[in-house]
Amino acid sequence: MPKVEAYIESVANPRVKGWVKLTERKYREREGRFLLEGVHLVAEALQAGWPLEHVVYDAGADLPEELLRYKESDEEYDSLENVPSWIPVSPEIISKCSATDTPQPVFAVARKRIVDTDRLFSEERSLVAVLDGVQDPGNVGTIVRGAAACGATAVVLGRGTADLYNSKTLRATMGALFHVSVVEGDLKELLPEAKSRGIAVAGTSLQAARSCYEYDFSGPTWLVFGNEGSGLSTAVSDLVDSNLIIPMTGRAESLNVAMAATVLLFEAQRQRLFNADNNQS
Template identity: 55%
Template sequence: MSKSILSLTSLQNDTVKAMAALLEKKHRDRTGQFLIEGVHLVQEALLAGADVQTIVFDAERGIPAELKKLLQNADCTLIEATTGIMAKCTGTDSPPPVFGVVAKSRYEEAAALFKAQSLVVVLDGVRDPGNVGTIIRSADAVGADAVVLGRGSVDLYNPKTVRSTMGSLFHLPIIEADLAELLPEAKKQGIRLVGTSLQASATCYGYDWSGPTWLLLGNESNGLSSYSLEMVDENVIIPMHGQSESLNVAMAGTVLLYEALRQRKYA
């Protein structure tokens, strides 16, 4: 390919240090950048038109075949690096063949959240990166309008969270917000706030998901915060006929989102 390629060989290089620093939240917050690791995530970012600023590949392995055509027109810096640099910048013993540096997205909240028939997932203190990533993937799969990460939830741009989204973070707006400000505004605009509770009498299958709805999902151990519980218009329960006491938050969110999809598209 004709695109010029820079070469990095020293772990002490300032560019290497700056990229490795993005493994820490304070540096991601300061620079407005984050890391994506692996062929699939880089591919999804490029296809989605994300602001990919730098792509680094392992010099020994070369540019992954899946990326060569995409990179021909990509407006980004292309770097080949040693395996040691790949490991330092991804924080893994077995580094991926490629990683990228991407600028954080900026979304207009009103446009994403307050659509006429909005379906939005709101995470209230969900801490596990795998759970957050799975919920974002499910929201993407059903065509939800956005995902909101309330304060106390895991950082979206944590490398583990980014990996677990499998690229879905590039497909829909994901907004970090203060729920104390956002939930009252949603209610003012006629959006129903729905939570889950093992004590609820209404099942998720009896609830009408066809109107503008925000689904609130709480912390893995403690559920929704007391504030969110006060704000919800209704709690629903997912019926269980086996011996399991409950589903984890990502599984529960997926079940509820697919019931909303069924009612909206297939009823």
Template identity: 55%
Template sequence: MNSNNRKMTITSVQNDKVKAMAALLDKKHRDRSGQFIIEGIHLVQEALLAKAEVAAIVYDMERGLPKELAPLLESIDSCDLIEATSAVMAKCTGTESPPPVFGVVRKFSLDAQQLYKESSLVVVLDGVRDPGNMGTIIRSADAVGADAVVLGKGCVDLYNPKTVRSTMGSLFHLPILEGDLAELLSEAKSRGIRLVGTSLAATDTCYSFDWRGPTWLLLGSEGDGLSASSLAQVDHNVIIPMHGKSESLNVAMAGTVLLYEALRQRQYGG
């Protein structure tokens, strides 16, 4: 294990470090500190593999450091390695049945220029408020090899513990930026990127539309769809054909269908 990693034991929930980590369950403290919590072996593994800035790894002293993590810690410098009681684990994760390990990670700092790649495929979320839906969309974007995900105002916090869990580690696999959609969409259009939305009135289905050029897919809130300002920027609308009796797909399912059609056209032809 890397000798630069600081090892310590914490047994009291009143410890100042514990209080600071538990505060990360609230958005205002995440924003203030620039850090967030990841829970469980898989997410900590993904963070370490992605070379994310992991400030601390905390594990249940009764269960010990998960064996899957030990080799990965060799290449990590200046990370606090903390063994703690189950009470401390529960306080910091807000769960009655805490995971065997959690991590404290620095929030991402990304350059918007990464969005404007040639033939880019970017997913733009406008007011998506459900953590499960956001996490699923990020996983789908990761699965199809999208270049980035953009989160506009009104979206659930990316670093909300429920959102983080629902990404299943995909938040470490592709750039995710939070920004002003009015500015970002305008800049994309000026660079020749098409902005695509969905509409029941669209004449193109998602299968007849050509997804092969540089494209940003805009997905709106679960109840209201895209905001008026985003709608005004959209260049093309598509519709997902519905042949059964279901009235609609939720935003995560719809986004996944659209992304996989884009993947099919871009990678498999036709």
């Protein structure tokens, strides 16, 4: 049985103070831990076998079945190393550790996973979404979600990009974080390495002449997306092999970065599935 610890009531409890600190990026980075808020994210993490230290819940609230089964039996876990302790607390503690005005009655203390950058280069037909200074947490989370949905190899977060472990980013991923590798790195180092290994590096531009539907995504490809206002930084733009445009037959000035990333990721998926089906027929 998973361990159920003693009830904690006071927000002045030292343990609670440590959890509250994880609402700030500097403490998350220092400790390698972060908070997952809400039933859906906690359940997704448990189902994916993500390393959780604690599941903290409102002692006066009823846990939904999708969480209760993990609390009552360790048979649900893929590894005994991933069995968290369960800690009942007061509603005041739940509220103190939440970034929302109407917090759900559960959160988890999770450990960050360090992804080896070699994984980015090891897959034969890798598909990687690269973010260069994408600042809106909702956009970052949506791109992670899209990458997971189309079976991408990874998402790379370059400098200046919103924190993956920000509560808004995590909510926007809808749990997709647990199903795709996410790497933080220096694009001025990673992109040249990718190119030296024969990986195509493509970006988007309203000034580009080449349609994304004419581009061949069948080989290993990294798709680079820039800041919402200024696009790709000069240093990163210089490392892009091809600039693509998403044709728009209707009336709109442009697509936002999350929409553009979704279109390109799924066009890559479409080509790969379509070509694979054709080759088999």
